[in-house]
Amino acid sequence: MKSRDRLRIAMQKSGRLTEPAQDLLSRCGLKFRQSRDKLFCFGEGEPVDLLLVRDDDIPGLIAEGVCDLGIVGRNVLREYQLTHASNGDGLDELRPLGFGHCRLSIALPQEDDYAEPSQLRGQRIATSYPGLLGEWLREHDVDARVVMLAGSVEIAPRLGTADAICDLVSSGATLVANQLREAAVVVQSEAVLAGRRELPLDERGEIAELLLRRLDGVIQVRDSRLILMQVPRDALGEITRLLPGGPTPTLTSVDGAPDQVLLQALCAGSVSWRQLEDMKRAGARDMLVLPVEKMLA
Ligand code: PRP
Ligand code: ZN
Numbered sequence: 199m200k201s202r203d204r205l206r207i208a209m210q211k212s213g214r215l216t217e218p219a220q221d222l223l224s225r226c227g228l229k230f231r232q233s234r235d236k237l238f239c240f241g242e243g244e245p246v247d248l249l250l251v252r253d254d255d256i257p258g259l260i261a262e263g264v265c266d267l268g269i270v271g272r273n274v275l276r277e278y279q280l281t282h283a284s285n286g287d288g289l290d291e292l293r294p295l296g297f298g299h300c301r302l303s304i305a306l307p308q309e310d311d312y313a314e315p316s317q318l319r320g321q322r323i324a325t326s327y328p329g330l331l332g333e334w335l336r337e338h339d340v341d342a343r344v345v346m347l348a349g350s351v352e353i354a355p356r357l358g359t360a361d362a363i364c365d366l367v368s369s370g371a372t373l374v375a376n377q378l379r380e381a382a383v384v385v386q387s388e389a390v391l392a393g394r395r396e397l398p399l400d401e402r403g404e405i406a407e408l409l410l411r412r413l414d415g416v417i418q419v420r421d422s423r424l425i426l427m428q429v430p431r432d433a434l435g436e437i438t439r440l441l442p443g444g445p446t447p448t449l450t451s452v453d454g455a456p457d458q459v460l461l462q463a464l465c466a467g468s469v470s471w472r473q474l475e476d477m478k479r480a481g482a483r484d485m486l487v488l489p490v491e492k493m494l495a
Pocket of ligand 1: 213352365367370371372373
């Protein structure tokens, strides 16, 4: 294969992951010449190009060296690894990306009760994920028949071609619309950055490392919140325990109110209303939760 000095990233051409993936790359400082309807986007500034493809093709494109990295659902990556033993071997989930959360689940017609995996014995289960479903069935010692379908899996029980399905669930609307109920989760999934286990040793490897560093920074900032609040000194211990994880808070004294302090804390992850209400009940007031734009230690 002709050697390349530009990094190539594969991502979904049009679908749920497309917009958040493009947004993530642009936060990493990557700009692409606008041609989103086309297969190829040329990177301006950094030597990184995009290939827009069907999500199911992404692991194969990386395994075969056509692309260096890919943004794809964990479910698609793991399915490829399970069903393409030799090729899939060299692939790795480099980073979870924190968007596109969904799960691969087994679902049954609503009128069927479900209590345990053994009930699926002898059933026909329709899926586009024979590798992941097969692995789950083996782990649970269930002998069922896997019916491979490329699409429209959710209508198989109504058509009578299967007794159950194993498909992606995000909001759950598709299951409801097809009178199915979720019975068991096979894999929790989200978008991941996929790549070969060994980064190329040339310039592309260096660009990939730079991109990974920026990605880590972007993810850290995205998942951080700055909390500010006024706290009575004697409630400090309790309120600090209620704070979501992060470094130790900074305390500043409040002029004219010696029994109060201003607490400032950087928190990992979001801060829920419930957490805020708990802290308010413990005595905190004037609480502010702010997004973080950039961070440099
Ligand atoms: C998935 C899955 C379901 C639907 C579930 O398809 O096959 O049809 O999403 O989502 P819901 O729980 O929010 O209704 P997707 O659109 O991801 O397309 P693909 O599987 O063909 O890539
Ligand atoms: Zn797909």
